[in-house]
Amino acid sequence: MIPRLPKVIVAIPAYNEAANLPSLLSALLSQARPNFILLGIWVVSDGSTDDTVAKAQSFGHPVKTFAGRTRRGKFYRFNQIAARFNADILIQIDADVLITSDLTLSRLVSRFQKPAPPDLVSAYHLALPPVTGVEKAAYFGFRVWDHARVSLGEKALRYYCEGGLRAFSARFIHQFRLPPFPTSEDSYSFYYAVTRGFKVAFAPGVRVYIKLPSTLADYVRQMTRFLSAPDLLARSFPESVLRRYEVITPWVKITSFFAVFIASPLIGLSYIYLQLIARINKLFYRPRAAWDISPSTKTVSL
Template structure:
């Protein structure tokens, strides 16, 4: 029996990503396609004020399956993506952030292969941070790597930390049931828990490596960290306390991870912890919510 060839649609929400959108599209176009047929790539410009739309339009003239949506409005990622979810006809839909780059040529193949298990409806990628050329960058990278090292294996790898919105793949019957509340700008955790709530299976694909650049200044890092830190509480209030187990980390595991990371990174990690102290102090005194799903973007 021949292996199934899946149809695939890719959705890319973008806000002022002129510096990376071309690199992202190039990294998608060079992917091998042995187990899927790429139907279209839809890039949605969400209130772009730069040359993002112009760059995508150039690609769309060369590759007819690349489609640009540019209405000049700033609506936020959840509202933009919900329209694509509802109208998807492909077997697989992938949501791809515009500020990443795919490593190698087998990323999409590896993720699509996970759907050979008919119970799988959601697949997460392996996002790796890279540092901008700033003083703060290496410390931010160190903190993210510590966080990933500590939390990713929770619940046998089935947890929201492995479902990052930078690149996720979803089966169509799940996508068509998905509608993310517009206040969830950090939509990836909501998607993970909706998958669990509906009885579908999640799978983490460690070989699907994508790179993203971390915030290079303190203001952007604080905004991003507070958004991420508050997502668990928001999920709990919206979906219920059953979600808590997917965030739970034993004290033993937490402290072992902490001291091991400190041993291997005796200089960078203390600075990274200092940054987290600033973030937590800041979050105590500022209400951080986005009823429209539109976040302050990194500069």
């Protein structure tokens, strides 16, 4: 049972996030707290070599900084957070995202204060408007993806479970750990939950913004990782379970593609070209526990 005023910890795994971290921390500290008690904001540095730790430490209480000396990857740092967690709700937010409402945290928490509360709640992840040519092609792909999942309604719950901003119940987080091998960590948390009887929910009114890659190298790096997700998840969950929730069929992809392509045919062709490069690159991809970083996605602003 979640208390009337649950105690909340916000955790930020961070690797070389000095550029965006101060603005994110300022946004988090300005959040309204009508329905929860904020115990702390944890910044967990994964062996950062820039000013991430110094930037975090400059804020003082309730921001608490954990400075890992070596780079171990987000999975390792998330598991450290889970092991230390001692509250009612854990809100995990990536350092390279943007929140624009001072009710973001409150709305996430409110999902746990309803009858039959969930154990995992995901925010609505949206892409910032594009600027460069590569960003425009990437944004085209995002619009196709978003069109597909929106068209499927509640059946598309799995596709909204993204890792930039999520909230977990204490019941869930005391059991859940990410594996010691590479996988798609946001999808892994979803499948872990549904295969163990936990309840998953989506909060469409809680919006978080991500920066799309602005260079070809970053796009290929990021997209190759996304394309590898199904193969990685197959190591951990039965094929029957994966098929049950993989409801974006080839037909849904095609209809969504043309719905977006009609309005932006030239950008659509650029997107196809970038996809071909990423799919060829996937043939040679060997995932690591510490993902390769896409630097052009790290400075986030409207």
